[in-house]
Amino acid sequence: MSRASDRAYAAIRAELMSGALKAGEQVTEDQLCQLAGVSRTPVREAVRRLENELLLVRSDTKRLFVADWSGDDIEEMFALRQMLECHAAERAATRLTAEQIALLETANRELTAAVDQPVPDVARFLEANRSFHENIIEAAHSPRLAGLLARLVEAPVLLRTARTYSPEDLRQSGRDHDELIAAFAARDPEWARAVMGSHLRRAFHTFARAVGPDMGRTRS
């Protein structure tokens, strides 16, 4: 992470996540250079990565814009993620070691701890959640699957500012994870797949409800 292009990537990504760069807005490479404090060469490399992760998009004439996800885009992304991550859960069920299952339990204890407070710590929840899912993908032993998912998982976080997490939603996620762990402990691929499917599909509807009935179809 000490390379200039990595720092540029992190810096630009942070700006996108914080909302300092708004969806649909044009950005120039020079702008991003100033922002990251490096020259255009590493910035261009970082931009390629972000384009690949669909956080930035190029117009037909190569001009650069912050991605603006429509409701359809989000639904599509969730559908793809569900397909791939169900597959990962299925594979993981027969491949997880006892140590890895213990890791999942640890991550989910952290997750529930973040929720079981007077005021839930959403950032802590998100980090534990990310770790939980990452461990499953890791255990699926399918490096290309992992690469594909990497492109899908992070993108919608862009919209997290718009989202209102209810404590009940967060708790339900914890329970889903518990059942997932049970399916893994039973070495039951079908069970794991099914739980993952309902987990992600519920997440989609929670997300859709939070963002609004039109799911971002009205742009600002």
Add this chain to the structure above:
Amino acid sequence: MSRASDRAYAAIRAELMSGALKAGEQVTEDQLCQLAGVSRTPVREAVRRLENELLLVRSDTKRLFVADWSGDDIEEMFALRQMLECHAAERAATRLTAEQIALLETANRELTAAVDQPVPDVARFLEANRSFHENIIEAAHSPRLAGLLARLVEAPVLLRTARTYSPEDLRQSGRDHDELIAAFAARDPEWARAVMGSHLRRAFHTFARAVGPDMGRTRS
């Protein structure tokens, strides 16, 4: 395609496909510059694309090598492709226009014409086959799905030199495509998914048989 980076991409890719650059071999950026006749900047951009498509890989210390796919890698890739392309076929069944279906018929006529000769024209077959599948993915109207598949479809072609296409294999592909067209014409997503699944799974076994029992597990 007139951009230097695009030309570099095409040139390097051609070298990989022709087998002039062998699997596992190290390549340097300067080498690729000479090869493409452009400077390192566009070459580096082309290399990023090829890394993304898994045709090139980087060692832990950033040195560049031609990808060397193991049998497990190939099986994994086929499994992912099947999952995604079945999904594409299912979506396409309800979205293809009459014109697009006609396009598929044209592509498959070209494909069978390439086969129905004293000596089948494999290159022409591959091109028609690529066009056929591309049209389906296009019709699925899922740009991210298309992006994911792009990373998977082209990679194993690297190994096509090792492959012996029997005329019967090629003819069977044409018949699969015909049934796929029938499923699309009937607007039956389930049918389309099933046909695509068996089509790709058969292709996998044909491929595995042609490459050999160990599927490349013995590297040269």
Add this chain to the structure above:
DNA sequence: AACAGGGTTATTGTATACAAATTGCCGACG
């Protein structure tokens, strides 16, 4: 003979200058 150390070469990473392309503006003309 094996191995550690240091210096040399090869390779990748970054900055900068310049070229090509695109956009937007402004005036001339219908």
Add this chain to the structure above:
DNA sequence: CGTCGGCAATTTGTATACAATAACCCTGTT
């Protein structure tokens, strides 16, 4: 008043020089 064309400014694309880092070889020591 609209619109067409071209000039100026902005933005992206490429080449090249230089810096940082990793691999290699060679020697000296044990």
